[in-house]
Amino acid sequence: MQKHTFTISLFVGIFALTVLAQLGVINQYLQSVIMLMGVNIILSTSLNLVNGYMGEFSCGHGGFMCVGAYVTSVVTVLCFSKNHILGAPLLPPSMALFAFPIALFAGAAAAAVAGLVVAIPSFKTRGDYLAIITLAANYIVISAIDNLEIIGGPRGFMGMNAAVNGMEGIVDIPWMLLWVLFGTLFSVWLLRRFVSSTLGKGVPAIAQDEIAAEIMSVDTNRMKLIAFMLSSGIAGLAGGLFAHILGYVNPHSFDIMKSTEVMVMVYLGGMGSLSGATLSAVLFTVLLEVLRPLEIWKWVVIPLLLILLMQFRPEGIMGNKELSDLFPKLKKYYSFK
Amino acid sequence: MEFFQHLLNALQFGSFYALIALGYTLVYGVLRLINFAHGDIFMVGAYIAYFVAVLLLGGEGMNGLGLSPGLTLAITVPATMILTSLVGVTLERTMYRPLRRKGADRLYVVITALMAGLILENGNLALLGASRKSFPELMEKVVWTFGGISVTNLKLVVVVAAIAVFVLLEFIVSKTKIGMAMRGISYDKFAIPLMGIPLDTIIVFTFILGSSMAGLAGILFAMSYPILEPYMGALIGWKAFIAAVVGGIGDIRGAIVGGFLLGFIEIGVVAVFPSTLRDLFAFSVLLGILWLKPTGLFGVAKTTKI
Numbered sequence: 302m303q304k305h306t307f308t309i310s311l312f313v314g315i316f317a318l319t320v321l322a323q324l325g326v327i328n329q330y331l332q333s334v335i336m337l338m339g340v341n342i343i344l345s346t347s348l349n350l351v352n353g354y355m356g357e358f359s360c361g362h363g364g365f366m367c368v369g370a371y372v373t374s375v376v377t378v379l380c381f382s383k384n385h386i387l388g389a390p391l392l393p394p395s396m397a398l399f400a401f402p403i404a405l406f407a408g409a410a411a412a413a414v415a416g417l418v419v420a421i422p423s424f425k426t427r428g429d430y431l432a433i434i435t436l437a438a439n440y441i442v443i444s445a446i447d448n449l450e451i452i453g454g455p456r457g458f459m460g461m462n463a464a465v466n467g468m469e470g471i472v473d474i475p476w477m478l479l480w481v482l483f484g485t486l487f488s489v490w491l492l493r494r495f496v497s498s499t500l501g502k503g504v505p506a507i508a509q510d511e512i513a514a515e516i517m518s519v520d521t522n523r524m525k526l527i528a529f530m531l532s533s534g535i536a537g538l539a540g541g542l543f544a545h546i547l548g549y550v551n552p553h554s555f556d557i558m559k560s561t562e563v564m565v566m567v568y569l570g571g572m573g574s575l576s577g578a579t580l581s582a583v584l585f586t587v588l589l590e591v592l593r594p595l596e597i598w599k600w601v602v603i604p605l606l607l608i609l610l611m612q613f614r615p616e617g618i619m620g621n622k623e624l625s626d627l628f629p630k631l632k633k634y635y636s637f638k
Numbered sequence: 639m640e641f642f643q644h645l646l647n648a649l650q651f652g653s654f655y656a657l658i659a660l661g662y663t664l665v666y667g668v669l670r671l672i673n674f675a676h677g678d679i680f681m682v683g684a685y686i687a688y689f690v691a692v693l694l695l696g697g698e699g700m701n702g703l704g705l706s707p708g709l710t711l712a713i714t715v716p717a718t719m720i721l722t723s724l725v726g727v728t729l730e731r732t733m734y735r736p737l738r739r740k741g742a743d744r745l746y747v748v749i750t751a752l753m754a755g756l757i758l759e760n761g762n763l764a765l766l767g768a769s770r771k772s773f774p775e776l777m778e779k780v781v782w783t784f785g786g787i788s789v790t791n792l793k794l795v796v797v798v799a800a801i802a803v804f805v806l807l808e809f810i811v812s813k814t815k816i817g818m819a820m821r822g823i824s825y826d827k828f829a830i831p832l833m834g835i836p837l838d839t840i841i842v843f844t845f846i847l848g849s850s851m852a853g854l855a856g857i858l859f860a861m862s863y864p865i866l867e868p869y870m871g872a873l874i875g876w877k878a879f880i881a882a883v884v885g886g887i888g889d890i891r892g893a894i895v896g897g898f899l900l901g902f903i904e905i906g907v908v909a910v911f912p913s914t915l916r917d918l919f920a921f922s923v924l925l926g927i928l929w930l931k932p933t934g935l936f937g938v939a940k941t942t943k944i
Contacts, residue, residue: 358745360752418925426932429672433883434928436876437921444918455914557876561752568749600760604753611753612736615746 315482322475332478333546334590339481340543341582343488345566346575347535352564353572353621354496355528356508358432359419361439362536363559365412367552368442369537370544373408374461375452377401377545382463386451390463397467401480404464405541412537413530415442420529424522427511439560446552457551461544481542488535493575495531504528505573565607570617577619584618642787644909650793650862652901653800657855658878659885659893660807661848667888668820668844671747675729675755677875679849682758683722683856684866688771690714690721695774711776718857719850726849727842729754735838755875762868773864796858803851804894810847811890820844824888880924886937895935900924 318335321327327335344362351359378384380392380400392400418438423431452458468476495501503524506514515521544550562585570581592599610617625631658680665673694703694710705713733750780791811817819840822830831837859874860866881900885892900920907919927935 358748422929422932426928429666429887430883430928430932430934432672433880434925437880437925437928440876440917440921441925444915444921448912448914448918557872561756564749564752597760597764601757601764604756604760607753608733608750608757611742611746611750612733615737615742 367555369540373541394467413534416533652898656897681871683853722853886934
């Protein structure tokens, strides 16, 4: 039974949230906070694979999210929305339910390919120089989209609501909430399966000592390729979801500030801990909402908190341990695989 | 003729990048620390220059001392450099040093630096508001024209300042005792204190040098483009950092070469293509250089001992 308790409670939780949202118990604002939380969880766990498990310093995660957001949006707008450049919708709105996951997948795949920009140089270099490459990649993505007039350039891109409306036209339930919850579950599950697999054990091995890992028959280049592409692909998924939650994307919402936010979440939670990254993403989203009345001071308080954290507990909230390592008794009640 | 005009602009922009890149490279060379707050120290430098200048000159709703612009400039430059270096040293003392004492991983110091930069940016925005400050004119603009190329005295000052700073730093690092100590720390941080060299003093000195250069860049930038806003340091800082890395971070010649290279690339792109493509090309070229030569132009690949 304990093998399934966690899975069952997760699905019950998702079901309960959807029902509550449907009945209007959870209002729109709370729903959007929950959805942002989901997106943040996806982002922080995916960056944790590279910055935490693999010990690299990637500071351009926002760029991959941007690629995912734009590709997914272009696909859904192409299919379901009338756009003055991309033309009339290709599919009837009733197809939205099937096309949306495909669009999300396309966005994630495109982001994974964009991850190659970082993955290939990582064969030869690491540390500070790789950090610059990720940073430059972030700027290149944003700058490229700024210059693509066909998708709005610096003005942003919209029309994604058509796909969401199409889905709601079939069955009127809060579809975006459901997609975000399933997306979050899928990403965390995928990452968890990857890092605990035999193949995935190579990732922390690279973090510990790259040369030793290579001697121990870990194909480091292949591992790096997989880790970077997986991480950026999942970030692309987060981007696609994010774009459809807001119904509007702007390249500048994925700039270095976004990347910094994700880094804050990773280091707050602890490097190399998926439950830590999840927990810190939840905490961080709540913190952002609670501190909203502080307006701009919020962005003084949050960095200050992180600096204090670095001074007094540099390993983050969880260190590199999972929740079940810290509280072994919890193992009786759940196992998450 | 237009070519020379662009060349001059490129030299001016390159000088700003080079001045900031020098600060990055100095701190990195000594501490192996990417001081991500450096771009924001540049911004703070520009603001300090603004306040000092307004205080001395008067205007902008403040009853200043009413000094003449020339005298104001003469006082503003050293005052800003000193005050900005104080900011840099404060960061070192309050944030980096405790971490260094604890022997924390380099990564944590880098994150602290990143966060310190955010605090400087947003703290400034919160304290001073979003209104942009316009910098008073301290130097009468003189335009010289040589056969179709017009040169303002300010542009010349900027380029000369960058080269002078480069020569000074190169001299300090390679010829003086304190420079030798800096190189020593970069070589082996653990053996140096055993040789009777005060580690912390040298590190503070490095921060003073780097931050005062950022302050100087701040004044010159504020004089050339007299609109100040809290986020002005972010993009220029990142670009200067990339310039430092392309030159080979930790190497003073590299910072100068990288800075000017970035200036030439940007102005070259703007001269041919629409100006919105500037960042795209600049970053792509730099990415290409790093792909081909991951240690930067002047960097030396290190071999790891097993």
